[in-house]
Amino acid sequence: MFEILEKEMLTPAICRMKVRAPRLAAAAKPGQFLIVRADEKGERIPLTISDYDASEGTVVIVTQKIGASSSDIIAFEVGESFADVVGPLGNPSDFVEMSPDELSRQRYILIAGGVGTAPVYPQAKWLKEHGVPVDVIIGAKTKDLIIYEDEMRSACDNLFICTDDGSYGFKGMGTNMLEHVVSEGHSYTQAVIIGPMIMMKFTTLTCRKLGIPAIVSLNTLMVDGTGMCGACRVSVGGKTRFACVEGPEFDGYEVDFDEAMRRQGQYRAEEALANENHVCKIGRG
């Protein structure tokens, strides 16, 4: 049922796939995610929805090869099907629920780090379609890791690109880029930051310094994604929240990022072992 219709390697480690999932595609909104289980023995892997088309009945997912399970997802080819794709999970972004009047007062800056660019795309697209001013910063280590550049350019007013090594665009991190953009006179009512946990932590700090409210999208551990397991617990404003049903977007100022990073790494030892075994099994070791 969940057939892969298109597959494209955006970088050697980042893969974009269009998958048939009609019910999910009809319900998806910006900010939400889905869960893929590649095959019978696979994990349930939460992935952000980077595009959806209700009339076509398809969703687009972007996966970065990190461990055994993400490698399995990427190993699928066009014409094959995943065992399970379920969603949309989590709440849509705040702006989806805003009145036209509220929206008319907003100026968004979306800040994407690495593979986090994929989920930023539907947000930018939605805002642009609704006439809300929206700028985007894409940050990556180096030029080869920049994804979604052309798509994003058509989905926002100003696209700013930065690389840590200066191989493309501005030289520096997303935080430096943001300070630069603001120093040049751009101003924003709201930032949305999506990327690795550490990048969201420091970009939130920069936003605070610049006085821009910051929303972050937390990619925590999850099993079911419907509120059942509690693996996704995060402390927000001193209170325990479930990222799957109460998030995934939270006020970045309130998130305990250090705890979130520790919790994200809870199965690192087990995963390292799985990777070793996994690689050996299919003869890439």
Place this chain on the structure above:
Amino acid sequence: MANRIPRVAVREQDPKVRARNFEEVCYGYNKEEAMLEASRCLHCKNPRCVTACPVSIQIPEFIAKVCEGDIAGAASVIALDSSLPAVCGRVCPQETQCEGSCVLGVKGEPVAIGKLERFVADSMRESAEEAPAAVPPAGAAKVAIVGSGPAGLACASDLAKLGYDVTIFEALHKAGGVLEYGIPEFRLPKEKVLRHEIDQVRRLGVKIETNVIIGKTVTIDSLMDNEGFKAVFIGSGAGLPKFMNIPGENLCGVFSANEFLTRSNLMKAWREDYLTPIRAGKKVCVVGGGNVAMDAARTALRLGAEVHIVYRRTEAELPARREEVHHAVEEGIIFDMLTNPVEVLGDEKGWVRALKCIRMELGEPDESGRRSPVPIPGSEFEIETETVIMALGTSPNPLISKTTAGLEVNRRGGLVADADGATTRPGVFAGGDAVTGAATVILAMGAGRTAARAIDAYLKGLQ
């Protein structure tokens, strides 16, 4: 006469051996044992066991068939009232229901009704011929069932038998609800027993669509307005884990029992060939005293840990099935009674180091009739541990109530429903843990059956 035969003991895996594997603990009766045990039934004129059974299985009738060696006949009697006999024979709290009401239990041991039910179901499965799936009659009214756990399966079975076109929507990738994600393999074998009983429900003509989260993927309004469902039964269970709200609960190494059991049961993390990780560590403290606590403790034991059950009352108040407590003790689970956690202590890397607890004593009985535990001032102490599993119960998931207009919930988050399962919205019925909060498999099945009758009446009234 007949009642002088002692209750026939059931064969089980040796506790030392089973503490290190996930094979089923109890082997069940063979035919001779079952017939001997069945011969103990007095066939009471007013059988109290039937009244005590939430789905009213005609217990003396099926036992009479077992007595005669007519196992297929016994199965037909059970099938009138239960679609999950192999499950219920294994997981029902018989001691507080059928067996708890058995006259023989007054002076001696009650008839082993649960073990007999299991024997009948297992025998039929082993000799089963694959019957083709029934197809609902043309023009049958469509009914949607939310959740494929015990409530949903029972409701769906009864409605399919009544000729309705029934579709179950399941949020996870496998059908079964708590039977799949919650109850471990060593109590309820998944492929052998559970899959078979769910396939039997499918053979009645029930369709099961997995990976559909009602309230997210599609709403109840859309099912009724756009997909032609005339009635809906919500049996979505009580899935949200409770925590204690004590300091340190978000340290690495603190899990809900739901997470721990879902990893092991649904995701099969205990098997090397499945990718989902699970972590028990060398020592585990499970907080709580219900069936879920026992299941989590015994799973952690099988993963190689030393396991403590930390419970604030005494063994007499443990809400778990007696058999589970007995099995847990036999397997070497350590029970730290009259002990209540006050804080989870961590190391410098943010991992659990110890569970800080306080000693308790029993005070006056509370509204549940159980004596409430009271902390003894100054008695705090630490239990060193790597892992803490919170098994404190669950509450209903708000996904459906939040996304369906006209559905009222009570202050505990349960859906408001009358005795027949009718909610505050016409055509929408509910039952099981989604209404009552966490209870048992069989009570959920009973609620599912009751709602099926009410849905039938409602749909006939529409014509």
